[in-house]
Amino acid sequence: MDQRVRTIGVDLGGTKIKVAVVDETGTILRKTRVATPTEGGSEAVIREIVRAVRELQGADAERPEALGIGVAGQVGPAGDTVRFAPNLGWLDVPLKAALQTQLDLPVALLNDVRAATWGEWLFGAGRDCENLICLFIGTGIGGGLVCGGRVLDGSSNSAGEVGHVTVDLHGPPCTCGNRGCLEALAGGWAIARRAREAVAADPRAGAGLKKLADEQNEPITAKLVARAAHRGDPLAGQIVAEVLEALVAGAVGLVNAFNPRRLILGGGVIEGLPELVGQIDLGIRTRALKAAWEGLQVLPAQLGNDAGVIGGAAFARRSFSLKGEPS
Amino acid sequence: MDQRVRTIGVDLGGTKIKVAVVDETGTILRKTRVATPTEGGSEAVIREIVRAVRELQGADAERPEALGIGVAGQVGPAGDTVRFAPNLGWLDVPLKAALQTQLDLPVALLNDVRAATWGEWLFGAGRDCENLICLFIGTGIGGGLVCGGRVLDGSSNSAGEVGHVTVDLHGPPCTCGNRGCLEALAGGWAIARRAREAVAADPRAGAGLKKLADEQNEPITAKLVARAAHRGDPLAGQIVAEVLEALVAGAVGLVNAFNPRRLILGGGVIEGLPELVGQIDLGIRTRALKAAWEGLQVLPAQLGNDAGVIGGAAFARRSFSLKGEPS
Numbered sequence: 093m094d095q096r097v098r099t100i101g102v103d104l105g106g107t108k109i110k111v112a113v114v115d116e117t118g119t120i121l122r123k124t125r126v127a128t129p130t131e132g133g134s135e136a137v138i139r140e141i142v143r144a145v146r147e148l149q150g151a152d153a154e155r156p157e158a159l160g161i162g163v164a165g166q167v168g169p170a171g172d173t174v175r176f177a178p179n180l181g182w183l184d185v186p187l188k189a190a191l192q193t194q195l196d197l198p199v200a201l202l203n204d205v206r207a208a209t210w211g212e213w214l215f216g217a218g219r220d221c222e223n224l225i226c227l228f229i230g231t232g233i234g235g236g237l238v239c240g241g242r243v244l245d246g247s248s249n250s251a252g253e254v255g256h257v258t259v260d261l262h263g264p265p266c267t268c269g270n271r272g273c274l275e276a277l278a279g280g281w282a283i284a285r286r287a288r289e290a291v292a293a294d295p296r297a298g299a300g301l302k303k304l305a306d307e308q309n310e311p312i313t314a315k316l317v318a319r320a321a322h323r324g325d326p327l328a329g330q331i332v333a334e335v336l337e338a339l340v341a342g343a344v345g346l347v348n349a350f351n352p353r354r355l356i357l358g359g360g361v362i363e364g365l366p367e368l369v370g371q372i373d374l375g376i377r378t379r380a381l382k383a384a385w386e387g388l389q390v391l392p393a394q395l396g397n398d399a400g401v402i403g404g405a406a407f408a409r410r411s412f413s414l415k416g417e418p419s
Numbered sequence: 420m421d422q423r424v425r426t427i428g429v430d431l432g433g434t435k436i437k438v439a440v441v442d443e444t445g446t447i448l449r450k451t452r453v454a455t456p457t458e459g460g461s462e463a464v465i466r467e468i469v470r471a472v473r474e475l476q477g478a479d480a481e482r483p484e485a486l487g488i489g490v491a492g493q494v495g496p497a498g499d500t501v502r503f504a505p506n507l508g509w510l511d512v513p514l515k516a517a518l519q520t521q522l523d524l525p526v527a528l529l530n531d532v533r534a535a536t537w538g539e540w541l542f543g544a545g546r547d548c549e550n551l552i553c554l555f556i557g558t559g560i561g562g563g564l565v566c567g568g569r570v571l572d573g574s575s576n577s578a579g580e581v582g583h584v585t586v587d588l589h590g591p592p593c594t595c596g597n598r599g600c601l602e603a604l605a606g607g608w609a610i611a612r613r614a615r616e617a618v619a620a621d622p623r624a625g626a627g628l629k630k631l632a633d634e635q636n637e638p639i640t641a642k643l644v645a646r647a648a649h650r651g652d653p654l655a656g657q658i659v660a661e662v663l664e665a666l667v668a669g670a671v672g673l674v675n676a677f678n679p680r681r682l683i684l685g686g687g688v689i690e691g692l693p694e695l696v697g698q699i700d701l702g703i704r705t706r707a708l709k710a711a712w713e714g715l716q717v718l719p720a721q722l723g724n725d726a727g728v729i730g731g732a733a734f735a736r737r738s739f740s741l742k743g744e745p746s
Binding site for chain 2: 166169175176222223237239240242244245246247248249250251252253254256257258259260261262268269270272337338341342344345346348349350351352353379380381383384386387388
């Protein structure tokens with residue numbers, strides 16, 4: 093009688109592991125969240141994932157049919173190994189096989205931002221759309237591309253690194269080794285860097301930011317810059333204006349190159365500065381090619397922090413061609 | 420006995436119309452080239468295309484089965500109308516219907532750079548490759564993207580405008596209305612502009628370029644800059660170095676975002692400065708993400724000026740699912 097196809101989505105980050113049982117409509121039936129173990133290496137993390145998944149399974153009369161896991165790191169071309177995950181300290185971890193063996197479930201592995209793209213595409217701001225770009229602007233910047241109704245993997249499974257498009261070839265250094273990347277101008281870490289440098293360079297102009305940071309007993313972060321900008325602090329406002337300029341430049345390039353129907357903006361920086369969505373939209377309409385922007389919709393992401401688990405679960409469903417798949 | 424499937428490819432530019440009969444292996448069986456009429460509007464141009472096609476058909480015992488035409492302009496989402504072609508002075512010309520009626524052949528219409536991408540993909544440097552980017556650097560810069568074995572059209576048929584990715588958000592103005600586009604730094608017109616400005620600003624440094632232009636009785640063009648750079652002129656060398664820097668920045672962004680297996684470089688600027696191919700390759704390996712470049716091949720385009728007619732003919736074959744189609 094129950095036609096639901098349940099799959100499990102896991103979102104594995106450097107600080108948290110999120111696990112959810114999701115049905116074929118993208119609805120989360122149950123979820124849990126645990127801290128990512130920081131000791132014991134990948135074995136400890138895998139043990140914790142298995143424990144959390146079993147706990148969720150135990151509460152359920154019906155067994156989920158597969159599991160999809162998005163990992164904050166680089167997944168190998170075959171989709172079985174986490175090649176490099178700096179926030180986890182992982183190098184070449186055969187995560188898919190480990191989880192399949194321990195959980196006796198088919199497991200599909202992908203990058204966490206790719207998973208969030210699957211979520212937003214099928215069940216969030218991207219529903220019923222064949223061509224879209226997701227741009228997630230958090231501490232770093234990543235994204236995903238859907239073209240002709242397919243999520244692009246690229247030739248070695250690394251497509252979607254849209255935080256590393258160059259928007260200012262003489263710009264500041266990026267953590268990737270290049271300079272002037274979109275992320276180096278508009279990622280959360282770059283906003284914090286820029287603000288700290290500005291405060292150090294001109295303490296008078298930086299007095300407002302400094303005071304807010306002292307009051308809240310926290311360092312100068314992108315979140316703090318957003319808050320200060322909303323309170324009218326001129327330096328914070330200037331920094332946010334520069335972030336907007338970089339985001340428009342990056343978005344214009346992507347829109348001109350891909351001609352998507354939708355550009356979906358999510359991540360912590362957008363959540364802290366939601367007005368950026370409309371401003372980026374306006375910037376694109378001012379600067380991109382008319383043929384590229386005239387049918388474009390610029391939308392905020394809808395699934396927030398659940399995008400990863402919902403997308404991971406959907407990816408598992410699609411990977412193993414389970415029933416309940418809408419297309 | 421003859422299993423050949425012949426289709427006609429047409430490449431319609433602002434100065435020349437190229438027409439070829441092409442078989443299913445991408446081989447040109449016969450071709451002709453006529454000047455694009457500059458008077459008489461779109462009717463005169465269409466008349467000239469029809470005349471050239473009939474002439475080629477007349478020489479052939481076997482009638483080609485379809486025609487594909489690439490146009491230097493923007494083709495509407497349905498692929499039936501040329502919406503805007505500045506070099507032809509066209510606005511909303513229903514080219515597909517006009518040619519179908521007059522030639523009594525199925526006609527497929529696409530952008531000229533997209534046609535060249537089809538050509539390079541199926542029969543040139545992109546053979547047997549499922550994920551690639553073509554970057555044609557001529558007077559302007561355009562390109563095409565093949566992802567998962569499909570040429571990307573985008574949501575309104577304008578995908579591939581890779582000349583208008585922003586690489587220097589504080590850079591010089593572009594003809595598109597934006598600033599700092601790849602084309603505004605590395606397109607032929609931009610190279611000429613930069614050289615003329617440099618010569619005017621510093622006649623002493625510009626003496627070599629000026630002399631070469633005077634000797635050859637021509638204005639300072641990108642071709643002239645390339646020639647001067649090869650002769651060791653320091654200013655021309657500096658301009659070429661800046662062009663390289665911009666091309667690397669643009670290529671790095673595209674490679675990181677798409678993760679192609681091949682990057683194919685063609686167009687007049689590359690033909691004039693063929694050493695750029697290896698230099699761009701090296702630049703990508705220095706600046707792009709390792710996951711994106713480690714499986715990448717950077718190659719020169721192979722079909723030269725024939726890419727458009729070969730690609731147009733292939734596009735027609737694919738559009739009408741004619742036999743002889745390899746995949």
